[in-house]
Amino acid sequence: MTSQVPLAQEVLDDTMASHETDKEGETTRRSTPHLALTYRTWVTIQNLVRAGRVEINGYNLDIATVVAVSRFGCKPVIEKSPELLERLKESQEILLEHMRNGRKIYGVNTGFGGNADLRTDNLINLQRALTQHQQSAILTQDDFEAHPDGDREFSPHSMPTSWVKGSMLVRCNTNVRGHSAVSWKVVDTLAELIRRDMTPIVPLRGSISASGDLMPLSYIAGVLQGNPDIFVRYGGGKDMKVINAPQALEEIRHLNIQENETDAEDQYSAITLGPKEGLALVNGTAPSATVAALALYETNQLAFLSQLVTCLSSETLAANVEWTHPFIAEVRPHPGQIEAAQNLRRLLDGSGLVTGLGEHDNSAQEGLVQDRYAVRSSPQWVGPQLEDLCFAADQLVRELNSTTDNPLVNSETGTVHCGANFQAASVTMVAEKTRLCLQMIGKMLFAQTSEMINPTLNNGLPPNLAPDDPSLSYCMKGVDINMAAYQSELAFLANAVSSHVQSAEMHNQSINSLALVSARYTMQSVELVAMMTASAIYVGLQGVDLRVMHKTFLEDFRKEAMDIIDQNFLPNFEEEDLLSMQQNVWDKFCETWTATASDDAEQRCQKVAHATVNVVLRLFYSGEMSLAAPDEADVHLAMLNCEEDLEQAMICAFRTHQSDFFEKPWTMQYLSRGTQVLYQFVREELGVPFYRGLAENMELGNETSGRPKQTIGSWISMIYEAVCDGSLAGDVFVSLGCLAGA
Template sequence: MLPPKPTAHTSATLGIWRRLRDLKSREEQIVLDGNNLDIASIIAVARHGAKPTITDDQDIAKQLDLSVNTLSEYLTHNYVVYGVNTGFGGSADTRTSELVDLQTHLLQFIQSGIITAADKDPSNNWEREPSRVMPPSWIRATIVTRANQNLRGHSAIRKCVLDSLLDLLHNDIIPMVPLRGTISASGDLMPMSYIAGAITGNPDVFCQVGKGSKTRVMPASEALQQSGLSASGLGPKEGLGLINGTAPSVAVASMVLYDTQQLALLSQMLTAFSSECLAGNVEWAQPFCHDTRPHPGQSEVATNIRHFLKGSEFVVGLTSRKKTGEGLCQDRYSTRTAPQWVGPYLEDLLLAQEQLEVELNSTSDNPIVDTSDLSEDAEGAVYSGGNFQAASVTSAMDKTRLSIQMIGRMLWSQVTKIINPVTNNGLEANLNASDRENYTMKGIDINMSAYMSELAALAAPVSAHVMSAEMHNQGINSLALISARRTMEAVDLLAHMSACHLFVCCQAADLRANHKRFISSLQNLVADTTPKGALNGLGLSTAQIATLSTTLFPVIEDAWYKANTNCWKDRVTSVVKSVTTPITDFFAATGHECTVSQLMTFKKSFETAVHDLASTMYYPGPVISSAEVSAQLGQGTSQLYDWVRSKINVPLHCGLRDDPLYKAQQGLPTEGKKSVGSWVSTVYESILKGGMMETLMNDLDGYAVSANGAHTNGNGHHANGNSVNGANGNGVKC
């Protein structure tokens, strides 16, 4: 047998999580040097209040000075430098000697996005109009990213200007940046122009200042003054160097990828949970199946699912095999082919992560300053290129969004199988846990289709919609930030679907465990040869009861599982009807005489016995305890179940009697009663912000994964550049 494949995606995801854990605890600090910014640091700054600093490495400081001075020397020869003494884009055939004003002019025409009065005063937005500005977390991520990219010393930007960027973060000043208006061609010019406008103190660039209830929106000039900061002037290329890059795209994309990586892991755990809810035959997860087709992503998914299912009493196929019996002999596609379905997209996500980590530590600007060959006889060089073109980010996001769609399609299919009585292997229709007709999960079934339709609509590549722009100069443009935004929407939809899936699985697991318990007790009742036994009253001997129960119980069990289109009381009726033929056949075969009256009396007593047994196990009687259910689940899936039932206290839903309106109409207390949507919302919030993923990642951290994971932090992709002394300053005030 081939050796186990390295679980590269799991290792990469855990690597980011561990690093973020250390950053959140402040055990590690974020020190920018242009080469080592990683996705965990982006998340720490964007969502957890981490405050990055710039390295005190003097070589990097000198490199920054050197690039500024190299450009200055270059200009003394009256060389033409794009965006420094020329116009911009399709207007680059114009020339100017007003170098400082040109940078202000650049910001002036780029600051053209739409921000409404409601955006500037969210406290008065009682109509809840959709925001036209980016969330603050996106802006924080963008600022740290752009500072790191500019630190590489190829953009002729002084360190004091980059300090001004980080001053915004340290003083909780968040520029308001329009959500729309960039094509990510010459970088994300428009979003970055508002951030540049903030550090330059533009009175018509607005900033959110402070946190929580103390948050205010004010002009950048006022925000800087209030925080004791000075507005930064811009040197001959500093406006262009700040805005002509990929920082907004790669920053948002990094946040998207972080969430996607974890949801991809969750989807594998949910698939394992689905298999348990369906009482599946999971021999498809055996290593042999994947060693014979050794795609690394496929093997990893199977490895993870085996881990999550370890110890499960709800499935067969891992430690035991199902080689005989009735019913479906193999699981349906949405679980059985999950490794083959998800695996390739884990490989895509790893490539997307690599692309983003390279971009975080790259020089994305134009023109760029080369000081690598600087000597006494050389003056350095300035090159016009296209490093602002963010197609690598678009590529990463289009792949990620398609991966999300494929994962969502699998989860959707699994949920429909669990809710549908035709495919859920004996669970009640709509996962009705009560003793009367209810439609408990029918709304979830509809919602999942709505989410899936929207997710599918988002899956198309954004890169196919490029429009020529800016006098046809930007004839090809990456649309990277649009792709990242669309992928952020897709992530949120996948979180919706994951929450619904988990809510459904917990309900189904309760029903499955209860069925197992009931069927076991019913088998004992049928086989009981004492007067308390279910077959008492037929006038049979102990030996005859034992013989009859052996042939009768499979019929009873089959009838119970097939009569699942309504509630458990109806299933009792179906079981009683099912026993007549096998009992009369037994009488005929054995010559035992039984009158019609005796048979009718028996059926009534049998129905009473089955009903009484069921009423001690099914709602409104005492239902099975969460602890008993959890003990039968796999070592991974039990943690999902325990989180929902015990940590966030989402209970088994018993239909109409659990509805707050119904309780109120009956004059009964409504405390603790919520709509299905409110319970699912609790699960959704827990997935995104409530600690569920943290708990699951902690568990996975204890699960031995291969050291050959694919996690990188950008190291090795770039050199720091030569460290050559150079004078600081270009005469412009910071």
């Protein structure tokens, strides 16, 4: 889902050096562990992609490497050290010694699963039988098309290429640990398939992740065996083609001979799996762990972006953000809450649209004395998710560097042990935690977006964030409905998969993890939250544009309004009285402007002018202002004239101000440190503009001020693609550094 973002090598080098040497930075990272993890993973991926290759040895695999190999073409190379080669050789020799001594070892000379009471001396055919019975799931002709059309009613029945590549990488890493009794040829051929961009076509459904993901891994093993009914996708993009396993192995041999690999003729031929080698390939958690790793990587970025969107929402709502004050988190010292509050406060630094960042700037004079929950409780809401995501990453990295097949060879003692390391419950818990975190993040984005769009909640902005007359411009109303749809589906997906386990395989697999199913649903949740993130960003950027447009109109029009009042009333009242009442008059002007946000411009200006002049009338009748001239009728005439003059000047000034803003918004100078980066990327890099309301209707012409018109959905789709391909998060990371190396 995420692509690399170009970044100068020296920036990467400096960043990595700071991770090693900066003591002060280390203190910061301890207080922001989730952001440090997310940023460090992203930086590592950039380095791996630039290097183009990565060496694995069974003990050093991480989430960044899984992402770099599975998505970005980084080529895995197995560390060909004497120690690793010796581990592989010893495990095979120990297993054979046990066989020579007549020991019955599960899956080597016994039946499988509930048929483990069966015995055989035909060790080679037993391994063939293992992959044979597992290659049983459904693929359709569409799955074998290099470029299937979009006219299918059902989703694909095959796994995405990235999932399969990652599974092959994780399986290699597991097998080279020396506990699986596999040969060098098996693991190196598996790695060579990845290096040659040959990816088995693997069914999407059918694994319960009990004895590991037997079915998906059996299709990968089938390629090594040269099964002519197992197919691979070769290459990518327009050049991708689908060939079967024998053709793939022949192509590898041909390529290696061309590259002067003298032993390629034998090395990359179809493999007859030896005793235990079938089990070593299919008996494990690699597919589940891979999909969980890819989902977790995306979720970590979405979790950080949700904090940035919270800052954007706060600025749209002109929030009083005293809730980011470190004291609040310190007295309830959950590390996630502390980190979220710290991140939000640093991201909000420099904002001209919020209050409460200063030590004593924390009391609202008008309106709500504190913000509503969607933003005010965001540190408490997001914080626990950051903690769970850090814990999930720790669990998953441990899984990536584990031996998960059965039986296991202990080279130190020369023993073979039967167990159940393939039971992927740890991965299930990672997927369940991650999916629940996504639901919580999505719910917050939904609540914030709803508050920004709703005129009864958004602190004086127009309904639906309409930039023009709201009676004819409904702008974000559709997005409001979309968000409810996304959140409803997301909430459904958040239900635990682990509670739906069914007994399987003659009741032998009576408890099974369903890890791959859970991880698949987590990937669906990632997709939904990415949609919600893109929508919330679009809404939030529209919101801050409108906030700045109206804020600067009020700032710019104040002098003109006071001049009109002075010109109309100066003959009637003492100049000193007029000066003293200016603040009362202007407060009423701003209050009424905010209260009439749902009115069209002309009606709004009429109401504001009437309410403003009425302040003068009230002060006159209360005796707080004295007449300079004795004719009271002149005062009433002056009031009528003033109201008319003020209304006409106001509508003219607002239309001019609005037109100028539409042409070139000046929002950037009012935004915070974090939201400036987001605004600049979306508005300038992506070219997603401020939405101008009814003028954007494509029936009224195909362009607005020289730029093409698009639907709201098309603009949001551009942001969504940038969220999905990682360019948005990457730009934020680079521009913010990320907050000095996190």
